[in-house]
Amino acid sequence: MTTHTNAKPNIAFDIDETLSNTVLYYVQEMQKRFGNPEFLSAEEIIQKYRYTQHVPYWNNEKAREWVHQAIYNDELQEKLPLIQQAEVYAPKVAEILNLTCYLTIRQESVVLGTKKRLDKHQFPEAQIIAKPFLDNDTAGSVWKAKKLLSLSPKIEAIVDDNLALVQTFDYLETNYQGTIFLFGHETKPKTHLDVVPCLNWPAVYEAVKERYS
Numbered sequence: 001m002t003t004h005t006n007a008k009p010n011i012a013f014d015i016d017e018t019l020s021n022t023v024l025y026y027v028q029e030m031q032k033r034f035g036n037p038e039f040l041s042a043e044e045i046i047q048k049y050r051y052t053q054h055v056p057y058w059n060n061e062k063a064r065e066w067v068h069q070a071i072y073n074d075e076l077q078e079k080l081p082l083i084q085q086a087e088v089y090a091p092k093v094a095e096i097l098n099l100t101c102y103l104t105i106r107q108e109s110v111v112l113g114t115k116k117r118l119d120k121h122q123f124p125e126a127q128i129i130a131k132p133f134l135d136n137d138t139a140g141s142v143w144k145a146k147k148l149l150s151l152s153p154k155i156e157a158i159v160d161d162n163l164a165l166v167q168t169f170d171y172l173e174t175n176y177q178g179t180i181f182l183f184g185h186e187t188k189p190k191t192h193l194d195v196v197p198c199l200n201w202p203a204v205y206e207a208v209k210e211r212y213s
């Protein structure tokens with residue numbers, strides 16, 4: 001028998017809240033700019049609301065405008081903190097599986113800054129697939145689910161924190177045969193998809209090892 005060393009299954013990594021602690025940076029900045037009437041720490045705000053758009057006292061024109069600017073600010077991407085231990089375990093996962101791409105709902109206009117950031121922390125080299133600039137009408141999770149489906153079965157797994165990818169897109173549930181390592185989650189949501197909840201990066205590594213090596 002010949003050993004095919006290039007026959008590793010292909011995987012994709014999400015970026016925000018999977019590798020990059022993007023929401024932490026946004027919350028810290030927005031506390032300074034738009035107030036913190038509940039006197040919560042940034043971590044407590046994330047615990048309570050998860051995303052900045054769910055924070056009631058930041059639901060105003062100025063705050064939304066700031067977020068909008070930030071999303072399109074390529075240089076800002078280089079400032080974002082990392083998710084704990086991502087830079088240690090993501091490369092280990094990419095030794096077991098073939099990292100084909102980073103699949104992100106970030107805008108295509110911030111791919112350069114995103115790449116600089118990934119390179120600086122020596123994340124494995126792979127194409128960054130971002131949401132097309134002109135596509136304003138499709139919700140991020142829907143765009144990503146469709147993209148993921150179009151890349152399967154070539155890409156058979158993704159590490160992603162977005163529960164909406166699993167829950168709100170019926171089309172994925174009926175058609176996607178791959179695996180979603182659901183980052184930052186402890187329990188498996190109700191779904192027919194092959195979802196493996198992984199609370200943190202060591203858990204992703206253990207789950208991937210168990211399944212593929």
Ligand SMILES: [Mg+2]
Pocket residue numbers: 014015016017018160161162
């Ligand atoms: Mg994410």
